[in-house]
Amino acid sequence: MSHAPAATGGADRRTGWLLLLTGTVGWYASFRLAVDDRRLLSDPDYRPSCDISPVVSCGDVMSSPQGSLFGFPNMLLGLAGFAAVATLGVAVLGGARLPRRLWLALNAGALAGVVFVHWLIGQSLYELNTLCPYCALVWAVTIALFWYVSLYCAGRGFLPVPRGVLTVVQDTHWMLLAAWYGVIALLVLTRFWTYWSGLL
Numbered sequence: 001m002s003h004a005p006a007a008t009g010g011a012d013r014r015t016g017w018l019l020l021l022t023g024t025v026g027w028y029a030s031f032r033l034a035v036d037d038r039r040l041l042s043d044p045d046y047r048p049s050c051d052i053s054p055v056v057s058c059g060d061v062m063s064s065p066q067g068s069l070f071g072f073p074n075m076l077l078g079l080a081g082f083a084a085v086a087t088l089g090v091a092v093l094g095g096a097r098l099p100r101r102l103w104l105a106l107n108a109g110a111l112a113g114v115v116f117v118h119w120l121i122g123q124s125l126y127e128l129n130t131l132c133p134y135c136a137l138v139w140a141v142t143i144a145l146f147w148y149v150s151l152y153c154a155g156r157g158f159l160p161v162p163r164g165v166l167t168v169v170q171d172t173h174w175m176l177l178a179a180w181y182g183v184i185a186l187l188v189l190t191r192f193w194t195y196w197s198g199l200l
Helices: 004-042 074-093 100-126 133-155 163-171 173-191 193-199
Strands: none
Touching: 004 074, 004 133, 074 100, 074 133, 100 133, 100 173, 133 163, 133 173, 163 173, 173 193
């Protein structure tokens, strides 16, 4: 049992770096979307830097009803949420011991985020027919955040996961995450196959 504190400390630091990295990257992508959205509102002829083609475009997504699902631009949720995640990452790396309730709240927020992200993926691919690069970056970091915060909470006993299941998932965590990303990449590839094949 003497090795448990060290292992926990290492898990804390890894999770702290994860929070800081995903929070920073997600905040930057949300910030870029917010800047472009503001410029579009003031100048309808403005073309965002991520408007690369009719398929790869942020402008169409931002101006759609799906881009303001709750009555305000979705990226404002990202600015607030990812800033909080990055701040928690700094706190953990600084040695703070976050209470169980805060970890569970973070996990619940990440779950809500990953559900929202998958709804946006479906809307982007099958309703808007557009792939937003900054949105895709938010998708990627939100999935990673949810995945590893869930693993951390389960490993600390905060979530009721059977030990055998947890061991298998911990041993194959990167493969399972890669498969998750792979399914999304396959959906993107097949949905816009005509466009991608035309680039070859």
